[in-house]
Amino acid sequence: MSAKVLEALKKKLGDKLLATESAHTDDTAVIDRATLVDAATFLRDDPEMAFDAPVFVTCIDRLDLGLEPRFEVCFQLRSTVHRHRVRLKVPLQEKDPVLPSLTPLWPGFNWQERETFDMYGIQFDGHPDLRRIYLYEEFVGYPLRKDYPKDKRQPLVRRDDLD
């Protein structure tokens, strides 16, 4: 549906565009985290692209599929003007789940990046306020990761103010 977006990205990034996928009416571009901010800025500011609306950001944990690298952070963008959509995917290694935040470009990603951090432990460099959003601060672990068992118990939290 938005094939010309992928072509424009290919032209702009050249080799740095690792892969593209088009399936089920979705267009996806896989890029490295070093090129993320450049690609995102191009998508937002270029008048042909004009991706002004952030849709969602989340992460896929590929541990159970046995694929490397383990994490894939997905950013979905939409253009109100041209009515096309695109998904950016950034692969991340298990030992080094850090990538630049896109909140400075689109404030709508603020809470969703916090949610991705909360659930998967992905660090977003440059996020104004990266802390847990759904879970309490003393929570141990990242629950949506595939090696977090569903019935795991959490340690009890001391309430020092009640002594």
Added chain:
Amino acid sequence: MADTKTLVLGHKNAEDFDRDEPIPNELMTINMGPSHPAMHGTVRIVLTVDGERVEAADVQPGYLHRCFEKEAEYATYTQIFPYTDRLNYVSPMLNNVGFAMAVEKLLDLTDQIPERAEYIRVLVGEISRITDHLTCVGASVMELGAFTAFLYALKAREWFYELLEELSGARLTHAYVRVGGVVKDLTPDFKERLSHILDKLEPVIVEMEGLLTENKVFYDRMVDVGPFTAEDAIAHGLTGPVLRACGVDYDVRKDFPYSVYDRFEFDVPVGTRGDCYDRYLVRVFELRQSIRILRQAMQQIPEGPVVIDDPRVALPQKKSTYNTIEAMIRHFKHIMDGIRVPAGEAYTFIEGGNGELGFFIKSDGSGRPYKCYVRSPSFVQLSSVSKTMHGHLISDIVPIFGMINMIGGECDK
């Protein structure tokens, strides 16, 4: 009896009150919620206020987090429908429809859903939209003090819930939609009853508007409260009535038409100032448009099957299940293994009651999703609230909060 003047601020003379020195003050941190009548569905706001004026607000959702995504990874696709009901629990049919469409997209069955099933989905979806808007408007104005309008709205909403209860068995938690259609056909007198209810609803909307729209008190509390410019709204990811109130004409049903929405005539209301008053007007207008869609759908709905005739997706008839081994095995595998969805990932979005409700599903070829992410519009809208609240009084938090229609189940998942 002590002199009143002496008690105030330690000053002894009335003239002292006319001095220009500011009253010494400091910022105060107040906690609002999570257990608070105005914090719909448990949200906590840690306010830093200067007197009555909000300087900073740290909105903390998550008190209703029920791990939808983790549960979805351990349940078959059909088992996830009850979970989706509990996302946006005032418009549950819309969540059901969104999820079903997402799975059908991965199965490449989107154009093979029987027409009658599509129309039924539109009918129940628009009914859910009406209940969503009635709840939002009703509950918000109650918090502003307009109890009568609240009761009118909820009484009207109850008619719809009764109708859906006849259809699916439950007022709110329907689990009525399935992958490939809906679970069973409409009740025989559904169209008559719906028609009758819509005829009753229209005067109720007029009554409600009569109490609110031109009411000076309501107007003063809502106009210019929490405004958003169009560019800011888009950059914040807002969608739905909140975005349309800012002047941006974006409605998924018109811009990326799905199901049979392209066969109906309806208008999309767009506001000007983006404040709470515009959001209220947009919602009321949309109520009328939903009624329009419902009337057209009732006229156009054809006869036919309500579930796709594909053995990989649909359960067999109970009669053959109990009497033939083939249907028994098929029924068994459907329930136990789940619908085998080929590996892939897709993002499907519909116009939910609050905005763009999307499901991002990644499947690995088995009967359970590998990942099922919900793009919930309430979550995104709630993130913009702290910006809107800045500079307003504490009492303005109530209409701001009410008019973004933050449903706890959808926001916290």
Added chain:
Amino acid sequence: MSDDTTTQAEAPPPNTVTLTIDGQQVTVPKGTNVLEAAKTLGNDISAFCYHPGLSIAACCRQCLVSIEKNPKLQPSCQTTAADGMVVETKDERSSTARKQMLEFTLVNHPIDCPICDKAGECTLQRLYFDNDNQASRVDVPKVHKRKVVDLGPTIVLDQERCILCTRCIRVCDEVAGQHQLEMANRGNHEELGTAPGAVLDNPYSMNTVDVCPVGALTAKDFRFKLRAWELYMTPSVCTGCATGCNVEIHHQNGRAWRLVPRHNPDVNNYWMCDEGRYSYHDLRHQRLAGPEVDGLPSGWDQAIATAAEKLSAALSKERGSVGVVLSSQHTNEANYLLAKLANDMWQLENIYLGGKRPMPERADDILRDADTNPNTAGVKAILGDRAAEGIAALEADLIGGELSALLVLGQDLTLSPEAAEAVDRLDTLVVIADREVRIAKGADVVLANAAWAELDGTMTNRQGRVQRLHPAFPPPGQALPAWEIIVRLARAMSAAMSYDDVNAVFTEMKGKVPEFADAEWGRAARPIQLRFANSRG
């Protein structure tokens, strides 16, 4: 490497054939049948009677495929792959044949799924749903046969469900070497039964339940206890004897419900003996939930402190009268640490190797070994040159009064009555046990440890293979794995021992024991839910 630009096709390796299946070329070793060749491409041709560990029967005709130059469809399990063969498995003829065969198989099949044990892991269900999925055309009553036939001490037969694949007959004939099952009658009325004068009582009888594609054969040990889809699977190794058959522990809610064999071509192929299957029953009998001091429950700190005190006193009084009993029922890691403690740190002379006594009547050339201890080879390798004395020597020393203190690993130490009496006269008896039986009764300090299904560790089988055990569920109460108990005891007696986890122990052990140089720790195994793991059988 040659530099010329012409690309030369590499000659195929010797003793292989290359054939085309569904347009794709595949090279397989000579003698492979077409069904296995297709499996290497990820194409699972449906089959009932074919089993890679049994002879070919080709009686079910479910695996029929089209082979070029052959006018009739061929059973792919029986057809050996040949060079240049062109096979079509998804064309019209093969697909229709598959559907028709399934229709025939289902014609008289009873509508038993809700009460059948195999439901959830049934091959017939899986193949019907994947290959056929058509509505029934039967409009006559089904043929009825006997529903509950007692075949022997372990198996119950339901003749109506049987699809006449004869896998069970071949298991008895080829794996157990005893002809105990037979087919009788013909056509619609063909039914399974025991051979004349025979009962299904060979020691490998429960393998027939594993290979049965439907719920015709059910094990009395498991039938009606739990539904297959509620189970979780953890791979481990059977600890019944020195063969070390690879098993899957099927468990749910913290308890084991059955054991089934795991395929290992080098150790047990696809089979295991019935006695090994029953070894999960002990996991819940008379288990110690926590340490005991003088027969009364106590906390870990106190128990370790008491044991340390008693052993230190015995060591300082007379080192030559302190003995340590290693166990060939326990993991390499536990034995390694205990040997290290006894040998290197305490310099003891009296080191014994305990365990169950050998049972020569049990041994056969199939899987059962005379040595009913799983880890004899492992402990012997750990001790190396330093030979350990056996139970006989221990008994002699006990009766002779040469021992005053004993630290025993494991409770499966069968002593003669005189030796048992002598044990009571010891000053100090510290036992690391998981069940309160035999020597663990009446010990001064009993330290509760985890049983084999709750342990992470390795054991060495009679072939010298180091195999990993994975824990299926946590041990009861406060019981700890033996290696951790030994470390705590050592530290309480001021010996320098510190390991982060059992993997660290394994790594150190691997460096020190030459026989373990090739051993690998592998990856941790998370329990897999059977429901979504694709049908077994």
